[in-house]
Amino acid sequence: MKRRFLVGAVGVALACSGAAALAQSWPTQPVRMVVPYPPGGANDVVARIYALHLQQALGQPVVIENKAGAGGQIGAESVARAAPDGYTVLFGAIGSLAIHAVIPSQKPPYELSKAFVGVSMGASVPLALAVRQGLKVADVKALADAAREKPGKLTYGSAGNGSTQHMTAEYFRQRTSTDLVHVPYKGSAPAVNDLLGGQIDLVFETLPALSSQMSSDKIRLLAVTSRQRVPGLPEVPTVDEMGVKDFEVVTMYGLLAPSGTPKDIVERLSSAMRTIGARPDVKAQLAKQGAEVKTSTPNETDQLLRQEVEKWSVVARNAKLE
Known part of the structure:
Protein backbone atom coordinates (compact mmCIF):
# COMPACT_ATOMS: atom_id res chain seq x y z
CA MET A 1 0.00 0.00 0.00
CA LYS A 2 2.81 2.40 0.90
CA ARG A 3 4.57 1.64 -2.38
CA ARG A 4 1.39 2.41 -4.36
CA PHE A 5 0.99 5.67 -2.49
CA LEU A 6 4.58 6.66 -3.27
CA VAL A 7 4.19 5.79 -6.96
CA GLY A 8 0.98 7.81 -7.12
CA ALA A 9 2.56 10.77 -5.38
CA VAL A 10 5.52 10.67 -7.74
CA GLY A 11 3.13 10.62 -10.72
CA VAL A 12 1.26 13.64 -9.45
CA ALA A 13 4.51 15.49 -8.79
CA LEU A 14 5.78 14.73 -12.28
CA ALA A 15 2.50 15.88 -13.83
CA CYS A 16 2.61 19.14 -11.86
CA SER A 17 6.24 19.76 -12.75
CA GLY A 18 5.46 19.04 -16.40
CA ALA A 19 2.60 21.55 -16.38
CA ALA A 20 4.81 24.12 -14.70
CA ALA A 21 7.54 23.62 -17.29
CA LEU A 22 5.00 23.96 -20.11
CA ALA A 23 3.66 27.19 -18.65
CA GLN A 24 7.16 28.67 -18.23
CA SER A 25 8.22 27.95 -21.82
CA TRP A 26 4.86 28.75 -23.44
CA PRO A 27 4.44 29.75 -26.20
CA THR A 28 7.05 28.18 -28.44
CA GLN A 29 4.78 27.85 -31.48
CA PRO A 30 1.77 29.64 -33.02
CA VAL A 31 -1.44 29.88 -31.02
CA ARG A 32 -4.63 28.88 -32.83
CA MET A 33 -7.61 31.12 -32.03
CA VAL A 34 -10.86 29.50 -33.14
CA VAL A 35 -13.70 31.85 -34.10
CA PRO A 36 -16.90 29.78 -34.35
CA TYR A 37 -18.51 32.03 -36.98
CA PRO A 38 -17.74 33.04 -40.60
CA PRO A 39 -15.32 35.90 -41.40
CA GLY A 40 -16.67 39.43 -41.37
CA GLY A 41 -19.13 39.20 -38.49
CA ALA A 42 -18.82 41.05 -35.20
CA ASN A 43 -17.26 38.06 -33.43
CA ASP A 44 -14.63 37.68 -36.16
CA VAL A 45 -13.83 41.41 -36.28
CA VAL A 46 -13.31 41.67 -32.52
CA ALA A 47 -11.21 38.50 -32.44
CA ARG A 48 -8.91 39.77 -35.20
CA ILE A 49 -8.30 43.06 -33.41
CA TYR A 50 -7.18 41.23 -30.28
CA ALA A 51 -5.24 38.54 -32.16
CA LEU A 52 -3.10 41.14 -33.91
CA HIS A 53 -1.97 42.62 -30.59
CA LEU A 54 -1.78 39.29 -28.77
CA GLN A 55 0.86 37.96 -31.13
CA GLN A 56 2.99 41.00 -30.34
CA ALA A 57 2.53 40.41 -26.61
CA LEU A 58 3.26 36.67 -26.82
CA GLY A 59 6.04 36.74 -29.40
CA GLN A 60 4.32 34.08 -31.52
CA PRO A 61 1.75 34.25 -34.34
CA VAL A 62 -1.90 34.06 -33.26
CA VAL A 63 -3.68 32.40 -36.17
CA ILE A 64 -7.43 32.91 -36.61
CA GLU A 65 -9.33 29.80 -37.69
CA ASN A 66 -12.97 30.39 -38.64
CA LYS A 67 -14.78 27.17 -37.80
CA ALA A 68 -18.42 28.04 -38.40
CA GLY A 69 -21.58 25.96 -38.19
CA ALA A 70 -24.44 24.99 -35.88
CA GLY A 71 -24.72 28.47 -34.42
CA GLY A 72 -21.13 28.43 -33.20
CA GLN A 73 -21.22 24.95 -31.73
CA ILE A 74 -18.87 23.24 -34.20
CA GLY A 75 -16.01 25.61 -33.42
CA ALA A 76 -16.70 25.58 -29.70
CA GLU A 77 -16.75 21.79 -29.55
CA SER A 78 -13.44 21.56 -31.43
CA VAL A 79 -11.80 23.71 -28.74
CA ALA A 80 -13.49 21.83 -25.90
CA ARG A 81 -11.86 18.65 -27.24
CA ALA A 82 -8.46 20.23 -27.91
CA ALA A 83 -5.35 19.59 -25.82
CA PRO A 84 -5.28 21.98 -22.83
CA ASP A 85 -1.80 23.27 -23.62
CA GLY A 86 -2.53 26.92 -24.43
CA TYR A 87 -2.11 26.46 -28.17
CA THR A 88 -5.83 26.28 -28.98
CA VAL A 89 -8.26 28.85 -27.60
CA LEU A 90 -11.81 29.98 -28.39
CA PHE A 91 -12.85 33.55 -29.07
CA GLY A 92 -16.61 33.17 -28.95
CA ALA A 93 -19.93 34.83 -28.24
CA ILE A 94 -20.58 34.27 -24.55
CA GLY A 95 -24.35 34.69 -24.84
CA SER A 96 -24.61 32.11 -27.63
CA LEU A 97 -22.59 29.58 -25.66
CA ALA A 98 -24.88 30.11 -22.66
CA ILE A 99 -28.07 29.93 -24.75
CA HIS A 100 -27.06 26.66 -26.40
CA ALA A 101 -26.34 25.25 -22.95
CA VAL A 102 -29.91 25.86 -21.71
CA ILE A 103 -32.06 24.90 -24.72
CA PRO A 104 -32.50 21.10 -24.60
CA SER A 105 -32.57 20.60 -28.38
CA GLN A 106 -29.37 22.62 -28.82
CA LYS A 107 -27.28 21.33 -25.92
CA PRO A 108 -23.71 20.56 -27.00
CA PRO A 109 -22.03 17.20 -26.35
CA TYR A 110 -20.07 18.72 -23.47
CA GLU A 111 -20.91 20.47 -20.21
CA LEU A 112 -20.13 24.16 -20.65
CA SER A 113 -18.88 24.82 -17.11
CA LYS A 114 -16.54 21.82 -17.26
CA ALA A 115 -15.34 22.16 -20.85
CA PHE A 116 -13.85 25.66 -20.67
CA VAL A 117 -11.98 27.96 -18.36
CA GLY A 118 -12.48 31.69 -18.68
CA VAL A 119 -9.55 33.83 -19.82
CA SER A 120 -10.90 37.34 -20.43
CA MET A 121 -13.77 39.13 -22.05
CA GLY A 122 -12.88 41.21 -25.09
CA ALA A 123 -15.80 43.43 -26.01
CA SER A 124 -19.51 43.96 -25.60
CA VAL A 125 -21.88 44.93 -28.38
CA THR A 225 -30.50 47.14 -25.25
CA SER A 226 -27.48 48.22 -23.21
CA ARG A 227 -27.78 49.75 -19.75
CA GLN A 228 -26.31 53.04 -20.95
CA ARG A 229 -26.83 54.90 -24.20
CA VAL A 230 -24.31 54.15 -26.94
CA PRO A 231 -21.79 57.01 -27.35
CA GLY A 232 -22.07 56.90 -31.13
CA LEU A 233 -25.89 57.07 -30.97
CA PRO A 234 -26.59 59.46 -28.09
CA GLU A 235 -30.06 60.30 -29.42
CA VAL A 236 -31.26 56.68 -29.20
CA PRO A 237 -32.66 55.81 -25.73
CA THR A 238 -32.26 52.48 -23.94
CA VAL A 239 -35.08 49.97 -23.55
CA ASP A 240 -34.74 50.52 -19.80
CA GLU A 241 -35.30 54.27 -20.23
CA MET A 242 -38.40 53.51 -22.26
CA GLY A 243 -40.07 51.82 -19.31
CA VAL A 244 -38.91 48.20 -19.41
CA LYS A 245 -36.95 48.46 -16.19
CA ASP A 246 -33.65 46.62 -15.77
CA PHE A 247 -33.79 45.35 -19.34
CA GLU A 248 -30.24 44.77 -20.49
CA VAL A 249 -28.79 42.55 -23.19
CA VAL A 250 -25.34 42.90 -24.70
CA THR A 251 -23.57 40.45 -26.96
CA MET A 252 -20.28 39.71 -25.24
CA TYR A 253 -17.26 38.24 -26.97
CA GLY A 254 -14.50 36.68 -24.96
CA LEU A 255 -11.55 34.34 -24.81
CA LEU A 256 -11.88 30.84 -23.34
CA ALA A 257 -9.42 27.95 -23.09
CA PRO A 258 -10.00 24.21 -22.76
CA SER A 259 -10.47 23.11 -19.17
CA GLY A 260 -7.17 21.94 -17.69
CA THR A 261 -5.07 24.60 -19.38
CA PRO A 262 -2.29 25.51 -16.91
CA LYS A 263 -3.27 28.42 -14.69
CA ASP A 264 -0.07 30.34 -15.47
CA ILE A 265 -0.89 30.27 -19.19
CA VAL A 266 -4.47 31.38 -18.55
CA GLU A 267 -3.24 34.23 -16.36
CA ARG A 268 -0.68 35.34 -18.94
CA LEU A 269 -3.29 35.37 -21.70
CA SER A 270 -5.74 37.24 -19.49
CA SER A 271 -3.18 39.83 -18.50
CA ALA A 272 -2.30 40.41 -22.14
CA MET A 273 -5.97 40.79 -23.06
CA ARG A 274 -6.53 43.37 -20.31
CA THR A 275 -3.42 45.33 -21.35
CA ILE A 276 -4.52 45.33 -24.99
CA GLY A 277 -8.05 46.41 -24.07
CA ALA A 278 -6.70 49.44 -22.21
CA ARG A 279 -5.00 50.81 -25.35
CA PRO A 280 -6.69 53.91 -26.83
CA ASP A 281 -6.18 52.67 -30.41
CA VAL A 282 -7.89 49.37 -29.62
CA LYS A 283 -10.79 51.18 -27.97
CA ALA A 284 -11.10 53.35 -31.07
CA GLN A 285 -10.99 50.35 -33.41
CA LEU A 286 -13.75 48.60 -31.50
CA ALA A 287 -15.85 51.75 -31.21
CA LYS A 288 -15.91 51.96 -35.02
CA GLN A 289 -17.61 48.56 -34.97
CA GLY A 290 -20.18 49.68 -32.42
CA ALA A 291 -18.38 47.69 -29.73
CA GLU A 292 -17.04 48.65 -26.33
CA VAL A 293 -13.95 47.18 -24.67
CA LYS A 294 -14.82 44.82 -21.85
CA THR A 295 -11.98 42.81 -20.35
CA SER A 296 -11.92 40.71 -17.20
CA THR A 297 -9.92 38.38 -15.01
CA PRO A 298 -10.36 34.60 -15.44
CA ASN A 299 -12.60 34.43 -12.36
CA GLU A 300 -14.71 37.35 -13.58
CA THR A 301 -15.04 35.69 -17.00
CA ASP A 302 -16.26 32.45 -15.43
CA GLN A 303 -18.73 34.42 -13.32
CA LEU A 304 -20.09 36.30 -16.35
CA LEU A 305 -20.59 33.01 -18.16
CA ARG A 306 -22.51 31.59 -15.18
CA GLN A 307 -24.68 34.71 -15.06
CA GLU A 308 -25.51 34.39 -18.74
CA VAL A 309 -26.48 30.74 -18.26
CA GLU A 310 -28.76 31.66 -15.34
CA LYS A 311 -30.37 34.53 -17.24
CA TRP A 312 -31.12 32.64 -20.43
CA SER A 313 -32.23 29.47 -18.63
CA VAL A 314 -35.09 31.50 -17.14
CA VAL A 315 -36.00 32.97 -20.55
CA ALA A 316 -35.85 29.56 -22.24
CA ARG A 317 -37.94 27.94 -19.50
CA ASN A 318 -40.61 30.64 -19.63
CA ALA A 319 -40.70 30.39 -23.43
CA LYS A 320 -40.97 26.59 -23.18
CA LEU A 321 -38.20 26.20 -25.71
CA GLU A 322 -37.29 22.60 -26.39
Whole structure:
Protein backbone atom coordinates (compact mmCIF):
# COMPACT_ATOMS: atom_id res chain seq x y z
CA MET A 1 0.00 0.00 0.00
CA LYS A 2 2.81 2.40 0.90
CA ARG A 3 4.57 1.64 -2.38
CA ARG A 4 1.39 2.41 -4.36
CA PHE A 5 0.99 5.67 -2.49
CA LEU A 6 4.58 6.66 -3.27
CA VAL A 7 4.19 5.79 -6.96
CA GLY A 8 0.98 7.81 -7.12
CA ALA A 9 2.56 10.77 -5.38
CA VAL A 10 5.52 10.67 -7.74
CA GLY A 11 3.13 10.62 -10.72
CA VAL A 12 1.26 13.64 -9.45
CA ALA A 13 4.51 15.49 -8.79
CA LEU A 14 5.78 14.73 -12.28
CA ALA A 15 2.50 15.88 -13.83
CA CYS A 16 2.61 19.14 -11.86
CA SER A 17 6.24 19.76 -12.75
CA GLY A 18 5.46 19.04 -16.40
CA ALA A 19 2.60 21.55 -16.38
CA ALA A 20 4.81 24.12 -14.70
CA ALA A 21 7.54 23.62 -17.29
CA LEU A 22 5.00 23.96 -20.11
CA ALA A 23 3.66 27.19 -18.65
CA GLN A 24 7.16 28.67 -18.23
CA SER A 25 8.22 27.95 -21.82
CA TRP A 26 4.86 28.75 -23.44
CA PRO A 27 4.44 29.75 -26.20
CA THR A 28 7.05 28.18 -28.44
CA GLN A 29 4.78 27.85 -31.48
CA PRO A 30 1.77 29.64 -33.02
CA VAL A 31 -1.44 29.88 -31.02
CA ARG A 32 -4.63 28.88 -32.83
CA MET A 33 -7.61 31.12 -32.03
CA VAL A 34 -10.86 29.50 -33.14
CA VAL A 35 -13.70 31.85 -34.10
CA PRO A 36 -16.90 29.78 -34.35
CA TYR A 37 -18.51 32.03 -36.98
CA PRO A 38 -17.74 33.04 -40.60
CA PRO A 39 -15.32 35.90 -41.40
CA GLY A 40 -16.67 39.43 -41.37
CA GLY A 41 -19.13 39.20 -38.49
CA ALA A 42 -18.82 41.05 -35.20
CA ASN A 43 -17.26 38.06 -33.43
CA ASP A 44 -14.63 37.68 -36.16
CA VAL A 45 -13.83 41.41 -36.28
CA VAL A 46 -13.31 41.67 -32.52
CA ALA A 47 -11.21 38.50 -32.44
CA ARG A 48 -8.91 39.77 -35.20
CA ILE A 49 -8.30 43.06 -33.41
CA TYR A 50 -7.18 41.23 -30.28
CA ALA A 51 -5.24 38.54 -32.16
CA LEU A 52 -3.10 41.14 -33.91
CA HIS A 53 -1.97 42.62 -30.59
CA LEU A 54 -1.78 39.29 -28.77
CA GLN A 55 0.86 37.96 -31.13
CA GLN A 56 2.99 41.00 -30.34
CA ALA A 57 2.53 40.41 -26.61
CA LEU A 58 3.26 36.67 -26.82
CA GLY A 59 6.04 36.74 -29.40
CA GLN A 60 4.32 34.08 -31.52
CA PRO A 61 1.75 34.25 -34.34
CA VAL A 62 -1.90 34.06 -33.26
CA VAL A 63 -3.68 32.40 -36.17
CA ILE A 64 -7.43 32.91 -36.61
CA GLU A 65 -9.33 29.80 -37.69
CA ASN A 66 -12.97 30.39 -38.64
CA LYS A 67 -14.78 27.17 -37.80
CA ALA A 68 -18.42 28.04 -38.40
CA GLY A 69 -21.58 25.96 -38.19
CA ALA A 70 -24.44 24.99 -35.88
CA GLY A 71 -24.72 28.47 -34.42
CA GLY A 72 -21.13 28.43 -33.20
CA GLN A 73 -21.22 24.95 -31.73
CA ILE A 74 -18.87 23.24 -34.20
CA GLY A 75 -16.01 25.61 -33.42
CA ALA A 76 -16.70 25.58 -29.70
CA GLU A 77 -16.75 21.79 -29.55
CA SER A 78 -13.44 21.56 -31.43
CA VAL A 79 -11.80 23.71 -28.74
CA ALA A 80 -13.49 21.83 -25.90
CA ARG A 81 -11.86 18.65 -27.24
CA ALA A 82 -8.46 20.23 -27.91
CA ALA A 83 -5.35 19.59 -25.82
CA PRO A 84 -5.28 21.98 -22.83
CA ASP A 85 -1.80 23.27 -23.62
CA GLY A 86 -2.53 26.92 -24.43
CA TYR A 87 -2.11 26.46 -28.17
CA THR A 88 -5.83 26.28 -28.98
CA VAL A 89 -8.26 28.85 -27.60
CA LEU A 90 -11.81 29.98 -28.39
CA PHE A 91 -12.85 33.55 -29.07
CA GLY A 92 -16.61 33.17 -28.95
CA ALA A 93 -19.93 34.83 -28.24
CA ILE A 94 -20.58 34.27 -24.55
CA GLY A 95 -24.35 34.69 -24.84
CA SER A 96 -24.61 32.11 -27.63
CA LEU A 97 -22.59 29.58 -25.66
CA ALA A 98 -24.88 30.11 -22.66
CA ILE A 99 -28.07 29.93 -24.75
CA HIS A 100 -27.06 26.66 -26.40
CA ALA A 101 -26.34 25.25 -22.95
CA VAL A 102 -29.91 25.86 -21.71
CA ILE A 103 -32.06 24.90 -24.72
CA PRO A 104 -32.50 21.10 -24.60
CA SER A 105 -32.57 20.60 -28.38
CA GLN A 106 -29.37 22.62 -28.82
CA LYS A 107 -27.28 21.33 -25.92
CA PRO A 108 -23.71 20.56 -27.00
CA PRO A 109 -22.03 17.20 -26.35
CA TYR A 110 -20.07 18.72 -23.47
CA GLU A 111 -20.91 20.47 -20.21
CA LEU A 112 -20.13 24.16 -20.65
CA SER A 113 -18.88 24.82 -17.11
CA LYS A 114 -16.54 21.82 -17.26
CA ALA A 115 -15.34 22.16 -20.85
CA PHE A 116 -13.85 25.66 -20.67
CA VAL A 117 -11.98 27.96 -18.36
CA GLY A 118 -12.48 31.69 -18.68
CA VAL A 119 -9.55 33.83 -19.82
CA SER A 120 -10.90 37.34 -20.43
CA MET A 121 -13.77 39.13 -22.05
CA GLY A 122 -12.88 41.21 -25.09
CA ALA A 123 -15.80 43.43 -26.01
CA SER A 124 -19.51 43.96 -25.60
CA VAL A 125 -21.88 44.93 -28.38
CA PRO A 126 -25.40 46.13 -27.61
CA LEU A 127 -28.33 45.21 -29.78
CA ALA A 128 -30.78 47.72 -31.17
CA LEU A 129 -34.53 47.44 -31.56
CA ALA A 130 -35.23 48.43 -35.15
CA VAL A 131 -38.64 48.60 -36.84
CA ARG A 132 -39.69 48.98 -40.47
CA GLN A 133 -40.45 52.55 -41.42
CA GLY A 134 -44.10 51.80 -42.21
CA LEU A 135 -44.82 50.58 -38.69
CA LYS A 136 -46.49 53.57 -37.06
CA VAL A 137 -45.01 53.37 -33.57
CA ALA A 138 -43.04 56.26 -32.09
CA ASP A 139 -41.29 54.47 -29.25
CA VAL A 140 -40.97 51.23 -27.27
CA LYS A 141 -44.15 51.86 -25.26
CA ALA A 142 -46.15 52.41 -28.45
CA LEU A 143 -44.71 49.20 -29.92
CA ALA A 144 -45.67 47.19 -26.83
CA ASP A 145 -49.17 48.74 -26.84
CA ALA A 146 -49.62 47.87 -30.53
CA ALA A 147 -48.49 44.28 -29.92
CA ARG A 148 -50.94 43.89 -27.04
CA GLU A 149 -53.80 45.37 -29.06
CA LYS A 150 -53.18 42.96 -31.95
CA PRO A 151 -51.69 39.81 -30.42
CA GLY A 152 -49.92 37.56 -32.91
CA LYS A 153 -49.89 40.16 -35.66
CA LEU A 154 -46.45 41.76 -35.32
CA THR A 155 -43.49 39.73 -36.59
CA TYR A 156 -39.84 39.85 -35.63
CA GLY A 157 -36.88 38.37 -37.46
CA SER A 158 -33.78 36.81 -35.93
CA ALA A 159 -30.50 35.23 -36.97
CA GLY A 160 -32.03 31.82 -36.19
CA ASN A 161 -33.64 29.73 -33.50
CA GLY A 162 -31.71 30.04 -30.26
CA SER A 163 -29.66 32.99 -31.47
CA THR A 164 -29.01 35.93 -29.16
CA GLN A 165 -31.32 38.00 -31.37
CA HIS A 166 -34.12 35.45 -30.97
CA MET A 167 -33.67 35.20 -27.21
CA THR A 168 -33.47 38.98 -26.79
CA ALA A 169 -36.82 39.39 -28.55
CA GLU A 170 -38.24 36.57 -26.43
CA TYR A 171 -36.93 38.28 -23.31
CA PHE A 172 -38.61 41.52 -24.44
CA ARG A 173 -41.84 39.67 -25.17
CA GLN A 174 -41.87 38.17 -21.68
CA ARG A 175 -41.00 41.46 -19.96
CA THR A 176 -43.72 43.41 -21.85
CA SER A 177 -46.40 40.67 -21.89
CA THR A 178 -46.70 40.91 -25.66
CA ASP A 179 -47.42 38.31 -28.33
CA LEU A 180 -44.89 38.59 -31.18
CA VAL A 181 -44.42 36.07 -33.99
CA HIS A 182 -40.89 34.78 -34.54
CA VAL A 183 -39.51 34.49 -38.09
CA PRO A 184 -36.09 32.76 -37.95
CA TYR A 185 -33.50 33.33 -40.67
CA LYS A 186 -30.12 31.79 -41.45
CA GLY A 187 -28.14 34.73 -40.15
CA SER A 188 -28.51 38.44 -39.48
CA ALA A 189 -28.16 39.70 -43.05
CA PRO A 190 -31.31 38.10 -44.48
CA ALA A 191 -33.34 39.20 -41.45
CA VAL A 192 -32.21 42.81 -41.88
CA ASN A 193 -32.88 42.62 -45.62
CA ASP A 194 -36.46 41.52 -45.01
CA LEU A 195 -36.90 44.30 -42.45
CA LEU A 196 -35.77 46.77 -45.11
CA GLY A 197 -38.21 45.20 -47.54
CA GLY A 198 -41.08 45.39 -45.08
CA GLN A 199 -41.61 41.61 -44.90
CA ILE A 200 -41.19 41.66 -41.10
CA ASP A 201 -41.98 44.34 -38.55
CA LEU A 202 -38.97 44.48 -36.27
CA VAL A 203 -35.65 42.99 -35.22
CA PHE A 204 -33.37 43.01 -32.22
CA GLU A 205 -30.00 43.08 -33.95
CA THR A 206 -26.38 43.91 -33.17
CA LEU A 207 -25.22 47.40 -34.10
CA PRO A 208 -22.49 46.13 -36.49
CA ALA A 209 -25.15 44.25 -38.47
CA LEU A 210 -27.31 47.39 -38.64
CA SER A 211 -24.49 49.90 -39.11
CA SER A 212 -24.73 50.10 -42.90
CA GLN A 213 -28.46 50.78 -42.67
CA MET A 214 -28.40 53.45 -39.96
CA SER A 215 -29.08 56.24 -42.45
CA SER A 216 -31.72 54.30 -44.35
CA ASP A 217 -35.22 55.76 -44.46
CA LYS A 218 -36.64 52.23 -44.46
CA ILE A 219 -35.95 51.42 -40.81
CA ARG A 220 -35.98 53.28 -37.50
CA LEU A 221 -34.06 52.57 -34.31
CA LEU A 222 -36.36 52.78 -31.30
CA ALA A 223 -33.88 51.82 -28.58
CA VAL A 224 -30.65 50.05 -27.67
CA THR A 225 -30.50 47.14 -25.25
CA SER A 226 -27.48 48.22 -23.21
CA ARG A 227 -27.78 49.75 -19.75
CA GLN A 228 -26.31 53.04 -20.95
CA ARG A 229 -26.83 54.90 -24.20
CA VAL A 230 -24.31 54.15 -26.94
CA PRO A 231 -21.79 57.01 -27.35
CA GLY A 232 -22.07 56.90 -31.13
CA LEU A 233 -25.89 57.07 -30.97
CA PRO A 234 -26.59 59.46 -28.09
CA GLU A 235 -30.06 60.30 -29.42
CA VAL A 236 -31.26 56.68 -29.20
CA PRO A 237 -32.66 55.81 -25.73
CA THR A 238 -32.26 52.48 -23.94
CA VAL A 239 -35.08 49.97 -23.55
CA ASP A 240 -34.74 50.52 -19.80
CA GLU A 241 -35.30 54.27 -20.23
CA MET A 242 -38.40 53.51 -22.26
CA GLY A 243 -40.07 51.82 -19.31
CA VAL A 244 -38.91 48.20 -19.41
CA LYS A 245 -36.95 48.46 -16.19
CA ASP A 246 -33.65 46.62 -15.77
CA PHE A 247 -33.79 45.35 -19.34
CA GLU A 248 -30.24 44.77 -20.49
CA VAL A 249 -28.79 42.55 -23.19
CA VAL A 250 -25.34 42.90 -24.70
CA THR A 251 -23.57 40.45 -26.96
CA MET A 252 -20.28 39.71 -25.24
CA TYR A 253 -17.26 38.24 -26.97
CA GLY A 254 -14.50 36.68 -24.96
CA LEU A 255 -11.55 34.34 -24.81
CA LEU A 256 -11.88 30.84 -23.34
CA ALA A 257 -9.42 27.95 -23.09
CA PRO A 258 -10.00 24.21 -22.76
CA SER A 259 -10.47 23.11 -19.17
CA GLY A 260 -7.17 21.94 -17.69
CA THR A 261 -5.07 24.60 -19.38
CA PRO A 262 -2.29 25.51 -16.91
CA LYS A 263 -3.27 28.42 -14.69
CA ASP A 264 -0.07 30.34 -15.47
CA ILE A 265 -0.89 30.27 -19.19
CA VAL A 266 -4.47 31.38 -18.55
CA GLU A 267 -3.24 34.23 -16.36
CA ARG A 268 -0.68 35.34 -18.94
CA LEU A 269 -3.29 35.37 -21.70
CA SER A 270 -5.74 37.24 -19.49
CA SER A 271 -3.18 39.83 -18.50
CA ALA A 272 -2.30 40.41 -22.14
CA MET A 273 -5.97 40.79 -23.06
CA ARG A 274 -6.53 43.37 -20.31
CA THR A 275 -3.42 45.33 -21.35
CA ILE A 276 -4.52 45.33 -24.99
CA GLY A 277 -8.05 46.41 -24.07
CA ALA A 278 -6.70 49.44 -22.21
CA ARG A 279 -5.00 50.81 -25.35
CA PRO A 280 -6.69 53.91 -26.83
CA ASP A 281 -6.18 52.67 -30.41
CA VAL A 282 -7.89 49.37 -29.62
CA LYS A 283 -10.79 51.18 -27.97
CA ALA A 284 -11.10 53.35 -31.07
CA GLN A 285 -10.99 50.35 -33.41
CA LEU A 286 -13.75 48.60 -31.50
CA ALA A 287 -15.85 51.75 -31.21
CA LYS A 288 -15.91 51.96 -35.02
CA GLN A 289 -17.61 48.56 -34.97
CA GLY A 290 -20.18 49.68 -32.42
CA ALA A 291 -18.38 47.69 -29.73
CA GLU A 292 -17.04 48.65 -26.33
CA VAL A 293 -13.95 47.18 -24.67
CA LYS A 294 -14.82 44.82 -21.85
CA THR A 295 -11.98 42.81 -20.35
CA SER A 296 -11.92 40.71 -17.20
CA THR A 297 -9.92 38.38 -15.01
CA PRO A 298 -10.36 34.60 -15.44
CA ASN A 299 -12.60 34.43 -12.36
CA GLU A 300 -14.71 37.35 -13.58
CA THR A 301 -15.04 35.69 -17.00
CA ASP A 302 -16.26 32.45 -15.43
CA GLN A 303 -18.73 34.42 -13.32
CA LEU A 304 -20.09 36.30 -16.35
CA LEU A 305 -20.59 33.01 -18.16
CA ARG A 306 -22.51 31.59 -15.18
CA GLN A 307 -24.68 34.71 -15.06
CA GLU A 308 -25.51 34.39 -18.74
CA VAL A 309 -26.48 30.74 -18.26
CA GLU A 310 -28.76 31.66 -15.34
CA LYS A 311 -30.37 34.53 -17.24
CA TRP A 312 -31.12 32.64 -20.43
CA SER A 313 -32.23 29.47 -18.63
CA VAL A 314 -35.09 31.50 -17.14
CA VAL A 315 -36.00 32.97 -20.55
CA ALA A 316 -35.85 29.56 -22.24
CA ARG A 317 -37.94 27.94 -19.50
CA ASN A 318 -40.61 30.64 -19.63
CA ALA A 319 -40.70 30.39 -23.43
CA LYS A 320 -40.97 26.59 -23.18
CA LEU A 321 -38.20 26.20 -25.71
CA GLU A 322 -37.29 22.60 -26.39
